Amino acid sequence: MxxxxxxxxxxxxxxxxxRYPDKTFLLFEDxxxxxxxxxxxxxxxxxxxxxxxxxxxxxxxxxxxxxxxxxxxxxxxxxxxxxxxxxxxxxxxxxxxxxxxxxxxxxxxxxxxxxxxxxxxxxxxxxxxxxxxxxxxxxxxxxxxxxxxxxxxxxxxxxxxxxxxxxxxxxxxxxxxxxxxxxxxxxxxxxxANYLYTGEVMSKSIRLTPDDRQLIVLPLFHGNAQYYSTMSALVVGGSIAITEKFSASRYFVQAEKLGATVGSLFAAPIRMIMAQKYKPSFREHSLRVIWFAQSVTEEQLNEFEEKYNVPLLQMYGMTETVGVPLMNPLDGVRKNMSIGRPTIGYEVKIIDAEGNETKQGEPGQIIVKGIPGRTLMKAYFKNPVATGETLKDGWLHTGDNGMVGEDGYFYFVDRIKDMFKRAGENVAANEVESVIADYPGVYEVAVVSIPDEIRDEAIKAFVILQEHAEVAEEELLEYCRTRLAKFKVPDMIEFVEDFPRTSVGKIQKHILRKIHNEIPIQHS
Structure with missing residues (x-):
């Protein structure tokens, strides 16, 4: 067992x-x-x-x-x-x-x-x-x-x-x-079993006790709030404070008001909090640790910890891994420019295109060992092909590239898949492209991400129109707003005559990114 x-x-x-019939389990601020x-x-x-x-x-x-x-x-x-x-x-x-x-x-x-x-x-x-x-x-x-x-x-x-x-x-x-x-x-x-396993892994990784209170400001439909926050509190008999919506200006006010001891954030909310007018009273809270995911600069990490008087722990996980297979240690050396080391119960390695484990310092795909339905997702619903491509011989292939440093810590490199993160949300380029391609007058489209200092990555669409077609940027953006969730709608659209391509005609998106990654993004 x-x-x-x-x-x-x-x-x-x-x-x-x-065990705790009259103990507070949930607090909710609307x-x-x-x-x-x-x-x-x-x-x-x-x-x-x-x-x-x-x-x-x-x-x-x-x-x-x-x-x-x-x-x-x-x-x-x-x-x-x-x-x-x-x-x-x-x-x-x-x-x-x-x-x-x-x-x-x-x-x-x-x-x-x-x-x-x-x-x-x-x-x-x-x-x-x-x-x-x-x-x-x-x-x-x-x-x-x-x-x-x-x-x-x-x-x-x-x-x-x-x-x-x-x-x-x-x-x-x-x-x-x-x-x-x-x-x-x-x-x-x-x-x-998946829910209980991730609760056990996270609670042990951050030393959670029945006296702890998780602060959930991220959306409950996400695995992060369900897996790491809710389940870790439940398996130890702790409590949970939930806010209806994330507020950068009130994050530490809410933490203090709700008596939270542990929090979870993405990189974008961290930057949003730091962009607010600072008040020394923000240091007056009961949070003892905040774990986070995605890229934050070393300068931002140091500034956040100093300003708000709380340590950060970078981790790595995805909906399919269920639990958090990589995390910086609470009681060891924190290297928050890395995504940490394997947690209890997980084995993680980096492999090359042939499936061989790479040497230290060599990039390759991150794969996670586990048992489908217990320590890893059970399957993709009604999609045996995608399930077979992701779960192979007891290993979950993440589609993310990483490497192991000489220090034994794992470092994120980039995504193999044509995907990006926008304010903590996964966006598939193909999903946005398929919507734009349906618009009358559009001949071909390529969607790429552009660095964004607040939301991690912004979205830019390059569009080739059909001959004699006339389409304005705003009308195409408005069409996207009716067909896509807000976080998937491009920030900008550029109409071009052609795309840089390989010898076999494949669009070279890395060249599009390189040419346009210095364009500043305007936030409304």
Whole structure:
């Protein structure tokens, strides 16, 4: 037996509720800065009531349910209520467009959608094209016309007893969509064991105790907030503070107000915080560590730690690795220009194009050893080809290049895939290109990233128009805004006569980047 055993999310929540029934489990600050609180007992009772409400709506074991919500208590309750009955949560980005959501709802075959009034138009306009969707449940409703669909109303008439449904630790508990090099996102299947494993790995890596409180300001639909923050707190019986939205100017104010001890950020939010007017009071907080991912300069790292009086730990992980396989040590030498060393339970190596392990200092692909469905993702939903390309002989091929330094630490080099990071979000160039290519008058398009000192990478599209076609930059950008989530929309478009190409006609994007990577990006 391994550290997970046959435990499930349901088991762990029950165990911690029995240990700490009256202890605060969740604190939530909404957009009006109002704070709500739930104890372990209150949360567990809500989870059971919602589980029974889902069963009455016909949601059964193995069914997919899409969550299209901002950070809120209802997101957390829905996640664990679905896990309670063996159903599968499909969390989505509220910035996703109607077309993007239509694809996810149909690909996942979701039978139920949980969202808010503000996002209803995305789904009512395409209702006839969503054959699997049987019902929509709303949270935090404002209009009386929707009261019968309100989650709180459905829970009022439900019992607080736990449903008696058999669940195995390797049953799928969630499916997280992640951008890939193809035009459509892939559904990453995450099991109960996956969630518990990443909680165990992270809690041990940052020495989490029941007295710690995780601060979640990143979106809950991300693996980061689910895997590293929520699960690490739950497996040790700690608590969680959640904000509805990230605020660079209030980050340390919220941390102090909510009594948080541990935080998680990306590089872009770190830079956004540092861009705010500094106040010495920002040092007055209870945070003892913040882990982060993605590139921050050494100068920025030193300045952040000095200004805000909290150490940073760079780590590396992805939706598919589930846990964090590489991280700087809390109690060892921190080298935050690296992505750290292998964590408990993971083996990581760098391989060349032939699959041979590289020598120190030689770049190659980062691969992670593990067990699908336990320490690595189970599979890509309905995509055996992509699954086979990613999971090979017990190793997950990340598609990222890295190298091992002489110091034994791993260093990120670049992405093999035609992808980039924009303010912490994965963006596949092909996904943006496929949308632009559909616009009348467009002959060919190439999308590249440009360094951006705030958001890591900005997006630039180079477009060749059809002969005699006339298309303005703003009209093409507006078209992208209707078809793509905000973070995927290009920052700029340049119309060109041709692209630099190889002898076989392949677009040489590295030349496009080299020519244009000095262009300053204007932030609105």
């Amino acid at each position: 391994d550290i997970i055993g046959n435990r499930t999310l349901k088991d762990v929540l029950r165990e911690q509720t029995e 957009l009006e800065h109002e704070i709500s609180e739930m104890t372990y007992r209150e949360f567990s009772d809500s989870v059971n009531r919602l589980s029974n409400a889902f069963l009455r709506l016909g949601v059964s074991k193995g069914k997919h349910v899409t969550l299209h919500l901002p950070n809120c208590l209802e997101f957390m309750t829905s996640w664990f209520a679905l896990a309670n009955i063996g159903a599968i949560m499909v969390p989505t980005n509220i910035l996703s467009t109607r077309d993007e959501m239509e694809y996810i709802l149909n690909h996942s075959e979701s039978v139920l959608l949980i969202t808010e009034e503000d996002y209803l138009d995305k789904f009512t306009e395409t209702a006839e094209r969503l054959p699997h969707l049987e019902e929509i449940v709303l949270v935090r409703t404002k209009s009386s016309q929707f009261v019968k669909k309100d989650m709180a109303k459905l829970m009022e008439s439900s019992e607080a007893s736990a449903p008696d449904i058999s669940i195995d630790t390797e049953d799928v508990a969630a499916m997280l969509y992640t951008s890939g090099t193809t035009s459509k996102p892939k559904g990453v299947q995450v099991t109960h």
